[in-house]
Amino acid sequence: MRFMRGKTKDETISHLGEGTELSGEISFVNRLSVNGVIKGKVHSDAILEIGPGGKVDAEVEVRRILINGEFHGTIRASERVEILKDGKVFGDIYSPCLIIEAGAVFEGRCNVSAPKDSGMGGRSSATAQSAQGPKSSISLAQV
Numbered sequence: 001m002r003f004m005r006g007k008t009k010d011e012t013i014s015h016l017g018e019g020t021e022l023s024g025e026i027s028f029v030n031r032l033s034v035n036g037v038i039k040g041k042v043h044s045d046a047i048l049e050i051g052p053g054g055k056v057d058a059e060v061e062v063r064r065i066l067i068n069g070e071f072h073g074t075i076r077a078s079e080r081v082e083i084l085k086d087g088k089v090f091g092d093i094y095s096p097c098l099i100i101e102a103g104a105v106f107e108g109r110c111n112v113s114a115p116k117d118s119g120m121g122g123r124s125s126a127t128a129q130s131a132q133g134p135k136s137s138i139s140l141a142q143v
Helices: none
Strands: 012-016 022-027 031-034 037-044 047-050 055-067 070-083 088-097 098-100 106-108 110-112
Touching: 012 110, 037 047
Parallel strands: 012 031, 022 037, 031 047, 037 055, 047 055, 055 070, 070 088, 070 098, 088 106, 088 110
Antiparallel strands: none
16 A cells, blocks of 8 residues: 555554544554544554543454553453553453553453463463462552
């Protein structure tokens, strides 16, 4: 495609602005910035950024997600999840890397597993094995 020349997957070229609501399924190739509302399913090998005005209620499968707005649902990120200081997440997270800034809100469960090719057998030290099995969970909220 001619218009994509020189662009990388990490550059924001798509925006869902304030006052816009999308219900259903969405997929994208390059970084998507959301300041509107998404309800449904999101799939991409790129970055999803939820801005301060963004609200997402979805089942999300992406490479990386940055949350500075509000998220409800399940996140499966192949690279990393970042909840920024004004971000709020209510749901489950599955990713090899989870970053939560001071002031952020996270209520739910997380499973931090090493990438499949890391040689750690699919588990990082953050996913402790308990007497009940290999699942661990975290519940955090701003006090």
